[in-house]
Amino acid sequence: MADDDQLDLSPSEDQASSDEETIKGDQEHGHIAEILEEERQDEAAAPPESNGAIPSRYRQLLREQDDTSDSASAEGLPRRVGSPIDSLVSVPDDSPSIQGSLLSSPGSSILPSLASRPGLSSPTPSFRPFDRRFQSRISSPSVLSPRPSSPAFLANHSRSVSLSSNFLQDSGDTDTPSPPWEVVRWTRLQKLNGQAFSEAGKRNFGSPTCIVVSASIVLGTSKGIILMFDYSQNLKMIIGPGTKAVESGAITALAVSADHSTLAGGHANGNIFTWDTTRASRPFLTISHLEEAQLQNRTQDGHMPNVAVTHLGFLGTRHTALVSADDRGMAFSHLATRGTGALGRTVKTVRILGRYPNAPTPAGKTLKPSTVLAFAPLPLGNVERATDSMGLTAMLTPYLLVIVSTTPIAQTQHKSARPKDVAPHSAMSGCLAWFPAVKLKVPDPNTGSTMSKVKLVYCWSNVLTVLDVDEVPTEDKDKPPGLRFKARNRWKCEEAIVAVQWLTRSVLTVLTITQRLIILEDRTMRMTEGFDLIHKHIYHADLFSKQLHALVEQLDEEDTSMHGVVADAFYMSLKAYKGRIFLLGFNDVSIGALSNWADRLIALMENGDYVGAIQLATSYYTGDSDKLTVGLPEDTGLRHKMVRDKLVEIMSASLKYAFGQRQKNRAAVDDQHLRELAETCFVACQNIGDVDFVFDEMYEWYEDGDVEGIFLETLEPYILERTIRMVPPTVVKAMVTHFVSKGWESRLEEMICHMETATLDIDEITLLCKQHSLYDALIYVWNQALRDYVTPMIDLVTLLIPLMQDGERASDAIMNDEIFGVNALKMFPYLSYTLTGRVYPTGEMMDDALASQAKAEIYWFLFSGKTITWPKGSNKTFRTRPMQNDEPSFPYLRMILKFDAPSFLSALNEGFEDSFLNDSQEKHLNGGTGKDLPEEQFFGMTVDRQYVVSILLEVMSPADFAPEDTIYLDMFIARNLPKFPQYLILPGSTLNNVVTGLCNYPGADLADDAQLSAEYLLSIYHPPDLAPMIPLFKKAGFFRILKRIYRNDKQYGKLLQTYFEDYEDQEEIFDCIAECLRPQVGLTKRQLQDVHDVIKQHSKDLVEIDPVKAARTLNENAPELHQYALDSISNRPELQHEYLKALLEPDDEPSNERTSTLGRDFIEHYVQLMCRYNASHVSDYVGLVQASNLRLDKLLPTMEETGVIDAAVMLMAREGQVMDAMERLIKHLNTLESALRGLLAGTNGYTEEFQVQEAAEDLLKGLQKYTHVGIWLCQGQMKSTRNGSLQRRQSSPATNELTLDERLWLDLIDTTVQITRRLTSVLVQPELAEKGAAQHSQDAEKLVTLLRTLVQHTFTALLTATSTQNAAQPPSARLLSTSSSGSLTFLRILKAFLTRAAVTSPNLADLRAVLTSIFSAYAYEESILQLSNRLLEQQLFVNVQSAVQLRQRGWRPKGSTCEACGRRLWGPGVQGNVFEAWETKQAVEDKKREERQLAKAAIGAPAERGKGKAETPRKLLDNGLEGMAAEEDSSNATEHTKIGTAENPATNGGQNSPRRDQPLGPLVVLACRHIYHQSCLDQLQAQKGESHRSVDDYGREREYRCPIDG
Secondary structure, eight states: OOOOSOOOOOOTGGGTTTTTTOOOOOOOSOOOOOTTOOOOOOOOOOOOOOOOOSSSSSHHHHHHHSSSOSSSGGGGGOOOOTTTTGGGGGOOOOOOOOOSOOOOOOOOOOOOOOOOTTSSSOOOOOOOOOOBOOOOOOOOGOOSOOOOOOGGGGGSSSSSOOOOOOSSSTTTTTOOOOOOSSEEEEEEEEHHHHSSSHHHHHHOOOEEEEEEEEESSSEEEEOEEEEOTTTTOOOOEEEOTTTTGGSOSEEEEEEEESOOOOEEEEEETEEEEEEETTTTSSSSSEEEOOHHHHHHOOOOOOOOOOOOEEEEEETOOOOOEEEEETTTEEEEEEEEEEOOOHHHHOEEEEEEEOOOTOOOOOOOOOOOOOOSSSEOOOOOSSOGGGGGHHHHHHEEESSSSEEEOOOOSSEEEEEEETTSSSOOEEEEEEEEEEOOBBBSSOOTTTTTOSOOOEEEEEETTTTTEEEEEEOOSSSSSSSSSSEEEEEEEEEEEESSSEEEEEEEEEEEEEEESSSSSEETTTTOOOOEEEEEOGGGGOOOOOSTTTTTTTHTTTTOTTTTTTOSSSBBTTTTTEEEEEEEEOOOOOOOOEEEEEHHHHHHHHHHHTTTHHHHHHHHHHHHHHHOOOOTTOOOOOOOHHHHHHHHHHHHHHHHHHHHHHHHHHHHHHHTOOOOHHHHHHHHHHHHHHHTHHHHIIIIHHHHHHTTTOOHHHHHHHHHHHHHHHHHOOOOOHHHHHHHHHHHHTTOHHHHHHHTTTSGGGSSSHHHHHHHHTTTTHHHHHHHHHHOOOOOHHHHHHHHHHHHHHHHHTTTOOOHHHHHSSSIIIHHTTTHHHHHHTTTTBTTTTOOOHHHHHHHHHHHHHHHHHHOOOOOEOOOOOOEEOOOOOTTSSOOOHHHHHHHHHHHHHHHHHHHHHTTTTTGGOGGGGGGGOOTTHHHHHHHHHHHHHHHHHHHHEEEEEEOOTTTOOOOHHHHHHHHHHHHHHTTTTOOOHHHHHHHHHHHHTTSSSSSSGGOOOOOOOHHHHHTOSSSOOOOOHHHHHHHHHHHHHHHHHHHHTHEEEEEEHHHGGGGGGGGGHHHHHHSSSSGGOOOHHHHHHHHHHHHHHHHHHHHOEOOOOOOOHHHOGGGGGHHHHHHHOOOHHHHHHHHHHHHHHHHSSSGGGOOOOHHHHHHHHHHHHHOOOOHHHHHHHHHHGGGGGGGGHHHHHHHHOHHHHHHHHHHHTTHHHHHHHHHHHHHHHHHHHHHHHHTOOOOOTTHHHHHHHHHHHHHHHHHHHHHHHHHHHHHHHHHHHHHHHHHHHHHHTOOOOOOHHHHHHHHHHHHHHHEEEEEHTOOOHHHHTTOGGGOOHHHHHHHHHHHHHHHHHHHHHHHHHHHHHHOOOOOOOHHOOSSSHHHHHHHHHHOOOOOOOHHOOOOOHHHHHHHHHTTTTOOOOHHHHHHHHHHHHHHHHHHHHHHHHHHHHHOOSSSBHHHTTTTOOOOTTTHHHHHHHHHHHHHHHHHHHHHHHHHHHTTSSSSOOOSOOOOOOOOOOOTTTSSOOOOOOOHHHHHHHHTTOOOOOOOTTTTTTOOOOOOOOEOOTTTTEEEEHHHHHHHHHTTOOOOOOOTTTTOOOOOOOOOOO
């Protein structure tokens, strides 16, 4: 439809069916373009799997089994190494395996069953677990061999069907290929464009400004003219010339009535004209804007003059009812009255939105600039609804969506604010579109309704919302129904949306601000297509920015309601009608149609991508791809009907084309192309359910092209998954030929076993299976196709005849031959499946009748006891000894048992669990029913479990079968007798023989199975005399049985003995002891003694199993046996330690709650052991144990021997031997010093530096540790003697004798200082320093640092102890004492230490070295300074506090007269002009204060003193002041207070009285409360010759002493 003038859009088409319509292409499908050379090969089929020359997997399994080590067989299970049956069985139980066991009867002349003999596949035999279940290797599709999965589950073809939804990505960053079809097929309307957009057209009509589409294509122009074209692009009508319309400015809005007969045009000056297309010479209706005179005194509504009408629409079916909106944000409803022409009609206009410019602003409300971004009335649908007569109109402003009904009166129906999802400062744009209610051909799959709802889609910026409108019926039928608006879906685009239209009921088209067109599905909101239209030059105009200028200019980043830019208007350029898109550009008009599904398939085919076309058609059929966008219905049935024929047609054309190209050029279409085509066609046929196409047409193409192998390999997974089960015989034959030629017999066998046998050629398939040894498939065909279950057994037993030469011996070469050995073993899973009612080898369940027939035939074959003739009527007797005339009884059963008795009995054990054997079937064969059954079924129905067991006991006699086989019969009977006691009755002698046989199992592999079987049997069989069997059980190691017997007989001693003998279950022995010795059992003394004797006898074994559990168990039940247990492990002291630890320090009890009833000997023994095995814990434990439980004389040697000195010191201190403890500690410290000195002295340049450094650090850490022990010792002694020593020192403070705790401190300090001094001199030897660091093996600096911490820690601890001692005194004691007792203690110790150092040091240099070593330890030590500071602060605080209290109390003079001259100083009667003097002084002080403030202000200092310490000047009071202050220093005040408390001597104050007319001066009040004139006091002190300091004008102090108190 490139440049055609005639459009294929019929105006008579029904709009409601537009989304279901299908455009069928008539193009020819026979031609397909040449395959592109660069066609992508994204997916290649997996290479075919090859099995090599081996026709099955069993040989590999045998090889893997032979490689299994004797100590750890696969799965950890016992098995016969020589039997490949392991490949056919399921995972067994968890019984352990002991390989390499020998036969129990090596001298026996009877050989075990053939599959069990050594030397066939392994030199040593092993035994299969009895309970292991049989499983076919072809059991279910879930356990298939590895192969390529079905093409139905392969990844989709790489052809891209639709574009990505991330449409804003830069094209330079993506490499998404475009599809071979055009998403929208655009057609430029050349004829229309030539008339409307040519230079002559623009000159005559003006440039097109808007478009509207209905039955015609209508354009509005810039000269106010309307052009109407039909769909043949003929200009049918030119409306407007010669009328007032051309004087009203450009057409800015267009509308068409519902019947297409009336047009309406809105103009730039605000006028609206409607035109009847049948009489277009003059307007049908004229709606003028308001005149200037009407604006002042407005009596009617209307558009403002020169305000463009931007939106226009008709209401319902009426020609005289319109709605309009302008760019000032005002909207109106226009209703014309009936009349006889344009002059006879009057128009009533009602404002429905907006506000006139000159209208008063509401109080308290700010008006924002607004406009109508989008506007549309609801169009009519094809079904009548109540909304048709309401005149619903939707309006979108920058702030609100408003939906109003205009009929009968204007009324708001719905309001919705702008969504919060809109970005605050994105582009401001708005658009909306209605879709009316329509009748559906098919009920809506989501709602089930046959009528769609009214829908409105509206967009603000980049957020699109779909709104459903529901009608709510009212109770009053006369009233219109209510409306309910519900926002159903919301979609967020990545850029602003400027136009939106409904293409169909379910598909939207969206135009973005960058002129990108997006196709969107309504329900899913899925973007199916997206492409650029920038090259279309879409017409757009700036209609809103002028009105919203203030909104944009006043942009506030913090105001979320603002927008950054106003988008141009595009709504007048994009219209949709009947699924077509009409686009108005600046230079042309284009019409676009979405490519439908058929067009897209044809485009792929023409592009050569036939595989992609089939896959795309398949996705259309299944509904996995876009449906609505490509014109496919939602209804599955309709869609399948439409797509199915097209898909088959495409497949046929693709096969024809591909093989035609292959004939021309084999390289053009290689095998990989054909494989991909086959897989795609299989997927398609599977989805449409057309398997006939696969075999009727598709297989013929591949067969004719000699590539049927590709077809067959593609078919394989579908057969295995049972997707395809019916395969024609010709295909089966080709399949066998192909897979056999490839060596894939096992895969072929699996395929045959998953096919329906109804379509198979039985003779041909059985012959092929026998030729290629496909016995699984052969059995499946016999069973399923012919319902014959005996023939497969005859075929399998026939394989045994060469193996069982003369019934006894077989050639090793024949046995190892796969055809005989491995295939013969398939009879056992076949028996297992059939006797349990399952289909072999798939494992599916048979129906009841067929299962009963199969079981009866198998039991007849095995247990009829004679040779049989089969098939019936053939006179062919099947003999097991063809070279001999006679046959033994039960020949087939006997041969199978001779071949592999364990496997047969295991399979029969599974059959015993089936209900078929519950009752004898002959009870149900009344009348003539039994006579109608064949012999094999009649006999089989009579077989029951009793009969089977009887026959087995008869056939498998010890004379004919080896113990390696009869043991399995014993297990078979022992396991089944408890299960079916009502069906099996066996004599006691037989059961005794069974028990005996189980005890004499031939190999260790069977020990667990044999014991379990014996337990089963003994649970129901109770021998009258168990005593003879006890030795057998002991010999066999059946400990579980023995335990049960002894427990039942209450022989607890033997029970416990059995637990000790059972090495595999020794952990349970502790529970057994607890069980036997618990009080509730009530043992007799004899029983208790027996248990104790066993424990004593095995006490060593008990502790060796678990010493912790042993200790706890005996402690709870037999604590008197602890000594026996410890004595039994006297040569294992580590076990003794663990044992005693569990008793004395259990982990589950806190250390402070542990209580032990054990004697002192146990505790001391534990401490001795702890010294050896956990020396670091000894001191902690000794601290927790009571002193009475530890004897120093017994423990001290051990502690000395093991070097646990800290515990020894602690123990000696607890015994009161404090000084001895300190001497022992000092001795050990010296020992460590000597060791370190020796280590350092022995260092040379060849010594390993790391080793010496590490050893030196360990020794220094030992010194630190034991220094702390000494500190602990001193602190403990100090605490115990603090009160007594404090009282003695207070009573005799002058004594120089050190107390005991002081002597301890002194010895410790002296030792640490001496060690530090001596070792430091070694570490910093000058001759060593000269050699350089490289020649030293130790880091001297680090060692010296560690060494100095000895003194540091010691002195720190001493200071801490003494300061704590002082702080512990009551406050009264601290106030009364003149010095701290703790400080005295520290000073006494320090003095004694210096004295001793002076004595021991030969000269002053040595003493100085001692002091240097002390103080150097504290050169950078913060803690010692903190402690010293704390001592000083304590004393200072007491003194300062008392002084402050006294100072705050103040001093009041004792009298009112001077103590020297006797004149009155203050109070009543004082002489002199006191008040005037005070005023003068105050004036002077005020003046000085002002001067100081001015001086401070000049230099920028604050006017007043801030917080902080400052010197307090003395206060001198003038004579006569009532408030007097003391001129006294705080220290002197304290001193005078003390003096004042002493006895006051009598003084004569009148000797040197001054004259009364002497000028008055300052007064002095002393701490003793005596008061003087300053002059008088100066004279008295001058007379006595006492010196004092003078006081200047600044109040600097001078010292006075009271002449009376001194």
